[in-house]
Amino acid sequence: MNITLITPAPPGSRAGNRATAERWRQLLEEAGHWVAIVTEYQGEPCDLFIALHAWRSHDAVVQFRVQHPHTPLIVVLTGTDIYDHQYRFPDATHESMTLADCLIGLHDRVDQDIPERFTNKLMTVLQSADLPPGPERPENGFDICVIGHLRDEKDPLRAAWAAKQLPQTSRIRVINAGKAHTPEWEQKALSEQQSNPRFQWLGEVDKSAIHQLMSQSRAMVISSVMEGGANVVSEACRAGLPIIASDISGNIGLLGDDYPGYFHVGDDTDLARLLQRAEESADFLGELSGRVTELASRFTPQAEQGALLAAIDKAMAGRTRLSP
Structure with a gap:
């Protein structure tokens, strides 16, 4: 046709x-x-x-x-x-x-x-999503990626704000890759990067850089307040990258009702709790990894x-x- x-x-x-x-x-x-x-x-x-x-x-x-x-x-x-x-x-x-x-x-x-x-x-x-390269996660550090353009629907700085609540001993660093849709969002990201030592904003990068970021990250946060079915979730599942997701319909509809990695949408404290748990509990991080790997064939x-x-x-x- x-x-x-x-x-x-x-x-x-x-x-x-x-x-x-x-x-x-x-x-x-x-x-x-x-x-x-x-x-x-x-x-x-x-x-x-x-x-x-x-x-x-x-x-x-x-x-x-x-x-x-x-x-x-x-x-x-x-x-x-x-x-x-x-x-x-x-x-x-x-x-x-x-x-x-x-x-x-x-x-x-x-x-x-x-x-x-x-x-x-x-x-x-x-x-x-295509099958990405295998993980290259460094032994030191605990990078968390956030992949998506900076706009209101994505709530893109939620992980950065949550990271401020982590204990001083935490190795977590939040790395955001995405284009700012407005000058206001660009200023917010630059300001957050300057004041928050746990946050880095890469701006818009190409697909190979996204794959590299995912391969070097321990988990991905998708903090959106609305999603129709984010392709980045598919990519993370295919990569076996643990996902920590806001509990909105668009994320639950991809990951399942009983996925253990949800936080209350817009809640810094609840997200910080899950970030800390992922860093400190190998069992929890392994459970998330196992669940996304099980889901990979759907994508x-x-x-x-x-x-x-x-x-x-x-x-x-x-x-x-x-x-x-």
Whole structure:
């Protein structure tokens, strides 16, 4: 099929949605399809339309459905769609969901977080990650990585703030890799780095540097206040890197209800408790490592490709039933 995939993230962007679009193009082309990624929809026909973002792609979704009423349409629900836009902009967000033949969620709890009338359209596609190089963790020190752009949704300095509560004897250092989305966030990170000896901000780095950071870290913190299914969780699981995560739906939907490494979202003290436990208890750190290793097979490219093709089949079947 000729597939058009629209994303608001432009070529060259390191935004997560651009990475998803590029990865899906590769997976779908390996399956025999042809995929064009666009940031603006010009009305061109295709055999299938995939829209990343229900709200941000709303105009394109409406235009596509008007101009191509018999062509299957998939809408991918991002974290901001589910946990922000459907409440702030319900009419547009829910209209995109209504017009879709299939909705894709990126973690296993999306069905609990959207209106029940849409769950019959929902398919889960867990984002994959390539198998990274093996760990190179130094004997000395205890580095904790935080990987993600500096913006409100990520709560990116939470681990740095928690590290201030650790005892003086702690070897923990928090290293953050991610681009500041605003001058205010850049200033916050620079100020924190200057005043907090346990914190280092690398800024935006390339994929090889991310892999190196993960390989040298003892654990990763994902402290987001909202997530649609963070790809960095997939990467850490594939790397066997222990994860300490905020107890939000988007993290629980990837790691499972009974994962032992959750802290209360936005709670420095609770996060500091888990950081200290990870440093001081080899058994606890080993338990986290074992759990993410068990989950790794869920995040292979083959698993993601299979789920994506199943979602396409659902969209095709749904549009066929509605067509005259």
